[in-house]
Amino acid sequence: MHRVRLKLAKIDKTRFLSHLELMRTFERALRRTSFPYVITQGYSPRPKFSWGPPLMIGASSVSEYVDLFTKGKIGVQDLVSQFNLNLPEGLKVIEANYIDFSLPSLMSLAAVALYEIGVEVDKDINEEIIKDYLDSFLSLKKVKIVKKGKERVVDLKDKILSLNLSKVDKRKILFRAMLSLISETISPFQLVELILAEKGLNLVQIDVSRVELYGWKDKSLTSLMNL
Amino acid sequence: MIQQEIERLLPQVSRPSRYINQEWNSIHKVWSDVKLKVVLAYPDLYDVGLPNLGLQILYELLNKDEEVLAERVYAPWIDMEEKMREKKIPLFSLESKRSLVDFDVIGFTLQHELTYTNILNMLDLAGLPVFAEERDERYPLVVGGGPCAFNPEPLASFFDFFVIGDGEEVVLEVVEKLKQKEWVRRRSLKKDLLTELQMTPGIYVPMFYEVKYHSSGSISGIRPVIKEAPGKVRKRLFSNLDMLDLPEKPLVPFTEVVHDRCSLEIMRGCTRGCRFCQAGIIYRPAREISLEKAKKRAGELIDQTGYEEISLVSLSSSDFSPIFPLVKYLVKREKEKGVSVSLPSLRMDSFSVKLAQKIGEIKKTGLTFAPEAGTQRLRDVINKCLTEKEILETVQNAFMAGWEKIKLYFMVGLPTEAEEDVKSVIKLARKITGVALDEISPAKKRKLNITLSVSAFVPKPHTSFQWAAQNNLLEFEGKIKLLKESRSKFINLKWHNLKSSLLEGALARGDRRLSKVIEKAWRLGSRFDAWSEHFNFDIWLKAFQENNLSIDFYTTRERLENEIFPWGHIDSGIKKEFLWKEYQKALKGEVTLDCRKGICTGCGVCDFKI
Numbered sequence: 001m002h003r004v005r006l007k008l009a010k011i012d013k014t015r016f017l018s019h020l021e022l023m024r025t026f027e028r029a030l031r032r033t034s035f036p037y038v039i040t041q042g043y044s045p046r047p048k049f050s051w052g053p054p055l056m057i058g059a060s061s062v063s064e065y066v067d068l069f070t071k072g073k074i075g076v077q078d079l080v081s082q083f084n085l086n087l088p089e090g091l092k093v094i095e096a097n098y099i100d101f102s103l104p105s106l107m108s109l110a111a112v113a114l115y116e117i118g119v120e121v122d123k124d125i126n127e128e129i130i131k132d133y134l135d136s137f138l139s140l141k142k143v144k145i146v147k148k149g150k151e152r153v154v155d156l157k158d159k160i161l162s163l164n165l166s167k168v169d170k171r172k173i174l175f176r177a178m179l180s181l182i183s184e185t186i187s188p189f190q191l192v193e194l195i196l197a198e199k200g201l202n203l204v205q206i207d208v209s210r211v212e213l214y215g216w217k218d219k220s221l222t223s224l225m226n227l
Numbered sequence: 228m229i230q231q232e233i234e235r236l237l238p239q240v241s242r243p244s245r246y247i248n249q250e251w252n253s254i255h256k257v258w259s260d261v262k263l264k265v266v267l268a269y270p271d272l273y274d275v276g277l278p279n280l281g282l283q284i285l286y287e288l289l290n291k292d293e294e295v296l297a298e299r300v301y302a303p304w305i306d307m308e309e310k311m312r313e314k315k316i317p318l319f320s321l322e323s324k325r326s327l328v329d330f331d332v333i334g335f336t337l338q339h340e341l342t343y344t345n346i347l348n349m350l351d352l353a354g355l356p357v358f359a360e361e362r363d364e365r366y367p368l369v370v371g372g373g374p375c376a377f378n379p380e381p382l383a384s385f386f387d388f389f390v391i392g393d394g395e396e397v398v399l400e401v402v403e404k405l406k407q408k409e410w411v412r413r414r415s416l417k418k419d420l421l422t423e424l425q426m427t428p429g430i431y432v433p434m435f436y437e438v439k440y441h442s443s444g445s446i447s448g449i450r451p452v453i454k455e456a457p458g459k460v461r462k463r464l465f466s467n468l469d470m471l472d473l474p475e476k477p478l479v480p481f482t483e484v485v486h487d488r489c490s491l492e493i494m495r496g497c498t499r500g501c502r503f504c505q506a507g508i509i510y511r512p513a514r515e516i517s518l519e520k521a522k523k524r525a526g527e528l529i530d531q532t533g534y535e536e537i538s539l540v541s542l543s544s545s546d547f548s549p550i551f552p553l554v555k556y557l558v559k560r561e562k563e564k565g566v567s568v569s570l571p572s573l574r575m576d577s578f579s580v581k582l583a584q585k586i587g588e589i590k591k592t593g594l595t596f597a598p599e600a601g602t603q604r605l606r607d608v609i610n611k612c613l614t615e616k617e618i619l620e621t622v623q624n625a626f627m628a629g630w631e632k633i634k635l636y637f638m639v640g641l642p643t644e645a646e647e648d649v650k651s652v653i654k655l656a657r658k659i660t661g662v663a664l665d666e667i668s669p670a671k672k673r674k675l676n677i678t679l680s681v682s683a684f685v686p687k688p689h690t691s692f693q694w695a696a697q698n699n700l701l702e703f704e705g706k707i708k709l710l711k712e713s714r715s716k717f718i719n720l721k722w723h724n725l726k727s728s729l730l731e732g733a734l735a736r737g738d739r740r741l742s743k744v745i746e747k748a749w750r751l752g753s754r755f756d757a758w759s760e761h762f763n764f765d766i767w768l769k770a771f772q773e774n775n776l777s778i779d780f781y782t783t784r785e786r787l788e789n790e791i792f793p794w795g796h797i798d799s800g801i802k803k804e805f806l807w808k809e810y811q812k813a814l815k816g817e818v819t820l821d822c823r824k825g826i827c828t829g830c831g832v833c834d835f836k837i
């Protein structure tokens with residue numbers, strides 16, 4: 001049995017797929033290929049997969065990870081091109097790599113996600129003001145977040161590894177944020193709400209894109225593709 | 228841009244993937260390249276509508292014509308409708324995200340009576356007047372087809388025309404006429420166009436017929452009001468099912484849908500002659516595809532979709548002559564990939580258990596059978612042709628083969644049913660439990676589960692029971708109570724919404740006057756009536772009342788032999804005398820054997836020269 005790690009893009013309309021829908025869509029694309037995939041044992045046999053951390057509905061991504069198990073080894077090029085012939089528009093395999101069979105699962109490796117967050121508000125705004133908002137937010141240390149109806153208090157420094165302003169253009173603001181994926185996470189949507197809370201600004205639109213997922217290797221953050 | 232506006236709404240609604248399209252095998256054509264634009268509409272949620280085989284056949288069939296484009300639309304769920312109305316976004320097709328008004332034809336699939344208010348809601352959301360007479364030639368033509376078109380009368384006021392029977396050929400004939408008539412350029416008057424269209428066999432234009440009533444409320448006559456219209460509209464029959472290679476590339480949804488699998492139609496129609504079954508009559512004569520074709524098609528469907536399951540669709544799967552060789556072939560072909568096979572309707576015999584065991588080599592599935600009634604007498608009344616011995620032997624075989632869960636379908640409210648018949652449903656279930664306890668290992672006993680799924684009988688047009696009275700609510704409730712009181716260990720009882728079965732009964736055998744009732748109910752807020760969380764019977768009662776009509780007139784009234792039915796001018800090919808004879812035999816508890824096993828029953832359909 002071989003283990004191959006795939007990195008996928010989930011863009012355009014497919015950003016509205018839930019994680020479960022993504023899994024089903026990918027599984028069916030796999031069945032349309034001629035790959036010798038491994039199937040699970042038990043009452044309802046399915047192709048053996050191991051997915052990385054799920055993404056919220058509405059966010060696009062160029063860093064969806066999944067490990068696939070195959071009986072024979074298929075060339076990486078062939079793997080990528082056959083998948084891409086069989087995936088619906090918006091989904092694409094960007095990269096594939098055979099990895100050591102004994103490595104820990106994607107879920108246990110993934111520690112941090114890098115997001116690009118585009119926000120459109122209903123008033124013109126300048127860089128100075130936004131920088132102030134960010135500074136005052138980051139100085140909070142602890143914040144309240146609501147998860148599944150329950151209120152929790154979390155430490156900001158545990159949850160936000162970095163938060164930078166990339167661009168401000170009239171009503172549009174672009175951030176980049178490195179957020180922790182380990183327990184009690186803050187989602188990029190929550191992050192925007194927290195930053196702009198009580199600032200008298202209304203959100204017109206918010207576009208979130210997951211840029212990369214990282215795990216720890218020798219005390220430095222490394223892309224899951226290279227772990 | 229409507230596309231952008233829709234995408235802004237999507238994060239705020241449940242399961243947004245219902246509205247995005249781009250599903251695998253969806254077809255996108257260039258709008259300016261075609262002469263005629265059709266949108267196929269399913270008046271229920273995406274999850275229910277997507278798997279519909281009829282719609283998928285038409286979708287591919289129409290799109291094969293280079294001059295035609297066919298897109299899809301399903302009823303938006305309540306949350307989406309709310310947002311659309313708030314933002315003034317008209318109902319749009321999935322593929323090009325265009326408003327439905329931009330199409331030349333809107334074609335509704337009429338699968339179930341409880342979807343009727345959704346049709347009105349969809350027309351309204353698209354900005355069309357719901358009544359056909361209020362739509363001039365600037366609006367798309369609104370057409371309906373499918374099983375409910377066999378009694379289109381309750382919908383008569385909303386539709387321009389209906390397609391009666393198999394759509395595969397007639398739809399193309401209509402499309403040719405529309406292309407020639409240059410309807411697309413809006414030059415012809417709607418009435419002239421409809422006069423031309425109704426010359427096509429199988430096309431029924433309700434506005435060309437007049438219905439008159441006796442003071443008692445029953446119909447005194449139905450007659451054409453233009454000389455070109457036929458007295459009766461005969462259903463269309465697509466005789467060579469083996470020639471139908473559609474769908475070739477079924478749509479593969481992102482989200483989970485009700486029948487989440489690809490489907491191969493191995494047989495259309497059924498010869499069994501169960502007297503309650505409408506499909507068994509309107510799809511006559513029974514037609515099969517060949518084993519060779521079935522093998523080839525099944526393989527292609529699996530390869531084209533990547534689905535984890537294929538369903539071999541027919542009204543009675545075990546009646547498909549080469550069913551075992553087909554299942555055996557598929558199990559062998561798909562074992563490595565783990566793709567399983569399912570059969571939607573199995574006859575209760577040991578052969579079916581053998582089939583289920585073969586299928587179980589890939590994926591163990593539940594076993595479902597439909598004895599329909601608890602006593603031999605009542606099973607004879609409905610012509611189920613199934614003995615208690617057969618039932619018990621079948622379940623014995625199933626338990627011996629390792630099943631511990633079985634689901635059984637029953638009906639209450641069948642003609643001539645007495646208390647004893649109802650109680651016997653549980654008695655039969657107890658006997659089955661007894662057989663099970665003898666057969667299964669003690670360790671498995673805890674898992675034993677006999678599910679009884681009970682529905683309220685709805686008499687349907689074109690069946691032998693079209694004359695019969697439906698039970699009233701009190702009778703139905705009493706029967707469910709009887710069942711509940713006598714159930715015992717291992718028996719799990721489920722029943723359908725009784726009130727919605729009554730509404731279904733009224734709409735199924737309703738006449739044209741019900742158009743106003745449907746409109747009223749919709750205006751009062753009814754939609755998604757098939758969904759118990761949205762169904763409101765009181766609204767419907769009010770809608771009947773406001774139109775001075777009684778729901779009982781349509782449901783609980785037994786009809787006279789010579790009564791003119793609202794669907795009297797729709798010809799299924801089955802003789803009315805045959806159905807009446809069958810009804811009389813039913814009342815006496817006499818059975819009529821399957822015509823494939825011997826004598827012709829004289830139903831009349833074979834005049835079609837298949």
